Amino acid sequence: xxxxxxxxxxxxxxxxxxxxxxxxxxxxxxxxxxxxxxxxxxxxxxxxxxxxxxxxxxxxxxxxxxxxxxxxxxxxxxxxxxxxxxxxxxxxxxxxxxxxxxxxxxxxxxxxxxxxxxxxxxxxxxxxxxxxxxxxxxxxxxxxxxxxxxxxxxxxxxxxxxxxxxxxxxxxxxxxxxxxxxxxxxxxxxxxxxxxxxxxxxxxxxxxxxxxxxxxxxxxxxxxxxxxxxxxxxxxxxxxxxxxxxxxxxxxxxxxxxxxxxxxxxxxxxxxxxxxxxxxxxxx
Numbered sequence: 014x015x016x017x018x019x020x021x022x023x024x025x026x027x028x029x030x031x032x033x034x035x036x037x038x039x040x041x042x043x044x045x046x047x048x049x050x051x052x053x054x055x056x057x058x059x060x061x062x063x064x065x066x067x068x069x070x071x072x073x074x075x076x077x078x079x080x081x082x083x084x085x086x087x088x089x090x091x092x093x094x095x096x097x098x099x100x101x102x103x104x105x106x107x108x109x110x111x112x113x114x115x116x117x118x119x120x121x122x123x124x125x126x127x128x129x130x131x132x133x134x135x136x137x138x139x140x141x142x143x144x145x146x147x148x149x150x151x152x153x154x155x156x157x158x159x160x161x162x163x164x165x166x167x168x169x170x171x172x173x174x175x176x177x178x179x180x181x182x183x184x185x186x187x188x189x190x191x192x193x194x195x196x197x198x199x200x201x202x203x204x205x206x207x208x209x210x211x212x213x214x215x216x217x218x219x220x221x222x223x224x225x226x227x228x229x230x231x232x233x234x235x236x237x238x239x240x241x242x243x244x245x246x247x248x249x250x251x252x253x254x255x256x257x258x259x260x261x262x263x264x265x266x267x268x269x270x271x272x273x274x275x276x277x278x279x280x281x282x283x284x285x286x287x288x289x290x291x292x293x294x295x296x297x
Contacts, residue, residue: 014090016115018115018116018144018183019241023146026241026293026296027240032291032292034058034288035061036245043248048087051093054289054293055091056293057091059096064101073109073111074113095113095116098118099120106139116146119136120150122153130176130179134179150188151169151186152188153188167190167206173210184219188221202226223247223287242291248280248283252279259276
């Protein structure tokens with residue numbers, strides 16, 4: 014099945030009250046694990062690619078060709094989108110789209126709303142001309158992920174309405190208390206604000222920093238219009254834990270497959286559990 018945009022899968026999720034997971038990829042094995050989990054669960058899936066991860070893997074073109082090859086070789090039948098996570102500029106978004114990405118996030122959240130709207134509108138015009146979807150962010154998600162660092166700043170309702178109406182984005186990420194990376198203490202999400210934004214914009218909402226959020230908060234977020242949940246740190250922790258265990262048990266091991274394969278299996282198991290939490294099993 015060819016790569017698709019996020020638009021239809023997220024609109025369906027919003028209507029049927031489940032969420033599609035965005036699982037960030039870092040290499041070949043990460044991608045195999047996520048695609049394998051989605052196929053096993055018959056779930057749509059979004060492969061998130063940060064600018065840093067794209068650099069690590071060789072560039073946008075290499076990432077797309079790797080994913081396209083795996084879709085064929087693994088006989089993947091579920092809908093798969095490849096999405097630029099936290100695109101920093103129009104030029105980066107354009108480069109990803111030209112390479113074959115089917116979706117991009119333009120993150121203008123660190124700029125004043127007028128500037129955020131201006132850069133987002135430009136990205137939307139180009140992405141939509143190529144049949145790709147666009148995500149934008151208002152407010153600031155806390156923590157750090159690759160090149161993205163921020164303190165928590167809640168999204169403003171009026172700014173959310175403006176960016177949706179003035180740009181034509183397909184999905185909105187309003188920052189409402191989540192963080193990138195591990196949580197220190199209990200997450201405190203702004204559910205009242207989430208409900209107000211959902212009612213005002215009538216678009217699928219995105220929750221960044223999905224690692225470590227309790228199941229009851231996940232379910233409540235989905236009931237309030239969250240249709241896409243991003244997970245990265247949880248997979249990294251699962252992979253690193255298993256690799257450490259294997260190397261501790263086999264200190265003389267040097268074939269990378271000795272520890273990468275068990276690490277890949279740990280990612281797959283983690284993704285399957287998240288897909289079940291998000292309710293997207295058998296929604297492909």
